[in-house]
Amino acid sequence: MRMLVIGGTRFVGRHIVEDALSRGHDVTLLHRGQTGKDLFPAARHVLADRNRDLSVLADGAWDVTIDVSGYFPRQVREIADALDERAGRYVYVSSVSVYDRPKPGFREDAPLRELVDPTIEEVTDETYGALKAACERVAVERFGTGTLILRPTYVVGPHDHLSRFTWWVERVARGGEILAPGLPEAPIQVIDARDLAKWTLDMVERGAGGVFHAAFPAPPFSFRELLEAIVAEVGPPGTTLTWVDPDFLGERGIDAESLPLWSAFDSEAEVNAADPAAAFAAGLAPRPLRETVRETYEHAVRHPLSPPPERLISERETQLLEEWHQR
Secondary structure (H helix, E strand, O other), rough: OOEEEOOOOOHHHHHHHHHHHHHOOOEEEEEEOOOOOOOOOEEEEOOOOOOOOOOOOOOOOEEEEEEOOOOHHHHHHHHHHHHHHOOOOEEEEEOOOOOOOOOOOOOOOOOOOOOOOOOOOOOEEEEOHHHHHHHHHHHHHHHHOOEEEEEEEEEEEEOOOOOHHHHHHHHHHOOOEEEEOOOOOOEOOOEHHHHHHHEEEHHHHHHHOOEEEEEEOOOOHHHHHOOOOOOOOOOOOEEEEEOOOOHHHHHOOOOOOOOOOOOOOOHHEEEEHHHOHHHHOOOOOOOOOHHHHHHHHHHHHEEEOOOOOOOOOOOHHHHHHHHHOOO
């Protein structure tokens, strides 16, 4: 099968391309060449900024186009304009953030967010979900009802350049007393990028279309259960979690950037309680969470990355825990 992957050198795209090549597909990558230009010598690399010039796609036709880097409706329209029928089936990797205040256990037909201003092209916590929802609508308008739309929750595993789940795995692996930000029963879901990639390609090879959540485990599943699973897999003996009140942390400038995956004061945390039944019925088979934890840690040891500067450092964590115990 001839595949065009738009943005196939980082994380989700990287895993999709790696799996596609292992299956013998003919893969073309459209990317800027800023990362991964030495990856995948068996693939054809087309270097261009999708925001500036798509004339590099004037030649060629594909059976499927997989878009993992579309954030603005304009970008989806421009791909449709450049490729038209040469795109083949279109696959859009979206997000569960598209939903407008869903109820726990929501399905794919729950109400979606709307852009207040359709000309907005700035990704923020407030606009991200609505932009993704708008991209989905354009995708179906331009590529038809056979479009495959995948809505993952937090994507985790090896090669995660955002280092959210990985940060927790590495922190727990150091052991000791760990500051765990409440509320511990807040919902959360993850999906291993490798499982998402495999399932995406399985769906493509079957010619599947429609909208599906890519989320695991099925709700209810809490932040407490996630951290406890990480402790059980990589935490040294004596590792403990100390749950600290959100208001206490907020008053001291600690937020979801400092402690990733924490819903903090997010009023839309329920997007992390999606019903994955449709995806499971369509073949999504996530590996056990503890396996993802272990393999994420093993990858981090082999390929260490500096955590983003906004993450909580150990000295500050110790200080906060001392203040919490003395309150």
